[in-house]
Amino acid sequence: MTSTTYVHHLRVEALTQEAFEPFGEVIEARESVRHFAINSGFAERYHDLARIDVAQQGGHPLVSIFRAKPRVFPMAVDTMERHPLGSQTFIPMSQQPFLVLVAAGSAQPKAEHLRCFVTQPGQGVNYRAGVWHHPLIAMHASCDFLVIDRGTVTFDANCEEVSLPAGSVWVQP
Amino acid sequence: MTSTTYVHHLRVEALTQEAFEPFGEVIEARESVRHFAINSGFAERYHDLARIDVAQQGGHPLVSIFRAKPRVFPMAVDTMERHPLGSQTFIPMSQQPFLVLVAAGSAQPKAEHLRCFVTQPGQGVNYRAGVWHHPLIAMHASCDFLVIDRGTVTFDANCEEVSLPAGSVWVQP
DSSP, X not given: OOOOTTOEEEOEEEOOHHHHTTTEEEEOOOTTSOEEEEGGGTXXXXXXXXXXXXXXXXOEEEEEEEEEOBOOSSEEOOEEEEOTTOOEEEEESSSOOEEEEEXXXXXXXXXXXXXXXXXXTTOEEEEOTTOEEOSOXXXXXXXXXXXXXXXXXXXXXXXXXXXXXXXXXXXXX | OOOOTTOEEEOEEXXXXXHHTTTEEEEOOOTTSOEEEEGGGTXXXXXXXXXXXXXXXXXXXXXXXXXXXXXXXXEEOOEEEEOTTOOEEEEESSXXXXXXXXXXXXXXXXXXXXXXXXXXXXXXXXXXXXXXXXXXXXXXXXXXXXXXXXXXXXXXXXXXXXXXXXXXXXXXX
């Protein structure tokens, strides 16, 4: 067996708004956001949880469902992507946790820029426009996510991808 | 015991796009919508499932969570509401079903205009602007819904409510 000092094993952090601040918003019904009773007391509205930024260059909000297959762990992190023209929101439609893997800064991400968060049930995320992130990482089961991103009438380039050296970064929840 | 011919007991229908067409969209990962593989095959994208119509009079998409308490059944239907300036989307963040109670037409709803649908797990809805609907009806447990509706910088009137005669309409899933 050999090993190399160039292999990074990511630490998995709890997802909180404070920790996620550089990347966007954690969407959740937490006490610290503005909330108030509606519907004669039959519901509590946790208000205005994400900045939907999709209007650049004639974009509009697009609502889709992503049905994600669970990954096998440890998982090699070999690609990251970003959408320079719009935010992208992921809301779990089940109580399953998932991993949120992002990179700090706008430069092409390297291993040392990566951060990995694990959600609690009921937490979603909104990536700001231009934030590098890994595609969806479901953990235990196939699950559905409500996604809000930027639609356009005609295609424009709003996805950049970058590859990381094969086998250089791993994550294990 | 007395009864009156003026009491309506609503029939509860299965929620399908075909049945819901007059009111908006059913948001679900069904085979009949456009879908395609993304993320190297780790996800299937069910694409563009709702028309988010929130831009009238300077509006923007607002993302909130509604935490709904379960109702007691049979439930008296005593109020309906509508939002003339924007669509409103409800996506369950759990696998719990809920009731979707709407009224056909734009006139103030009467008992004979009402229709009630029960969701399957994984189904959400988008009400078109101006569609009369009942506030959220959770059935079995407190549950969270991701809501996309119209936000504005300064308040404008975008909610009309109407009362139905007390005890005149009942629903029992």
